[in-house]
Amino acid sequence: MSSVAHAVEGAAVITKRNLIKIKRVPDLLVFATLSPIMFVLLFAYVFGSAIEVPGVNYKEFLMAGIFVQTVIFGSTFTGASLAEDLQKGVMDRFRSLPMARSSVVLGRTVADVGINIVTLVVMSITGLIVGWRIRSSVLDAVLGYVLxxxxxxxxxxxxxxxGLMVKTPELVNNASFMVxxxxxxxxxxxxxTDNFPTVLRVIADWNPVSAVTLAARQAFGNTNPVVPQPDAWPMQHPVVYxxxxxxxxxxIFVPLAVRRYQKTATA
Structure with missing residues (x-):
């Protein structure tokens, strides 16, 4: 068996293990979905009444941003879970198994894609309930979710x-929250971002979060085509950016994460 096939096979086992863990501890998924639902309701009904977006219903403007914020905060679950496995000694068990070193990290990240899919489905249903609508084609909407x-x-x-560097779930959550x-x-x-101070507007225009958000809005048909596009290149080409x-x-981070795991495995 090739090294790639060996790594994929091991990753599949780890992915299954992580998904089963969620099934047995449903609180993990419940709290992962409650937070974005709360954000949707809070911004839609509290701030939405005071914020106006030219030519676009604020609830439709909002949802892409909530999607992006949720999946980014959801990525901290990867680091916290790996740190927890290190702390509890689960990694020691993995080291004794005949699997590629990259399989553990790969399996963890793939499992979290499944969590993100469930979260996006729940959020989409919540958005539809509060008034969000997809005004593009099905294919465009699917591409938005894929992005x-x-x-x-x-x-x-x-x-x-x-997560592999700090080894403590609490540190992962605190450090990631600050960034x-x-x-x-x-x-x-x-x-x-039109009314942002100049420095903050430039930062926002080149912030990858803005690009993902705008790309999702365009994919869902939640933008006003009459409003001129920003001058910044990332905002003119959000999908490419x-x-x-x-x-x-x-x-950058796939080889660094795998290398870091290898060091912890040989420590």
Whole structure:
């Protein structure tokens, strides 16, 4: 059996193990979905009454931003889970199994794609209930969801490296919150960036979160075609810019995370 096939086979086993864990501990999935539902309701009914977006219903403007914020925060589950496995000694059991070293991290990230799919489904249903509508074709909408999952998968590898480095779930959550929270708010996730101060507007326009959000909005048909596009290149080509970030994140953090796991496995 080739090394690639061996790694994939091991990753499939780890993925199954992680999904079974969620089935046996449903609280993990419940809390992963309750938070985005709360955000949808909060922004739609509390802030939505005070925020106006030219030519677009705010609830439709909002949903893409909520999607992006949720899948990014969901990526911390990857790092926290790996840190928990290290802390509880589960990694020691994995080391004794005849599987490729990359299988553990690969299986963890793939399992979290399944969690993100469930979360997006729940959020979409919630959005439809509060008034969100997809105004594009089915194919465009599917491509929008795929783009969200791709970016989330790339982010999960970054968080996997963090989880393998700090080895404590609490540290993963605290450290990631300090970075992800401003990253998702200094963007076009919840409000247009037109009235941002100049420096913050430039940061927001080049923030990959803004690109993913705009790409999703366009895919769902939740933009106003009459409003002029921003001058920044990422906002004029959000899909391309998002894919560039996905490739860059995977190219950097996949080998780093696997190498870090190998070091913990030989420690």
């Amino acid at each position: 969200l999952l791709l970016f989330a998968y790339a982010m999960s590898w970054l968080m996997a490296l963090v 992800i929270f401003p990253l998702t708010f200094i963007a076009n996730t919840f409000v247009p 998002t894919l560039i970030w996905v490739v860059a994140l995977l190219a």
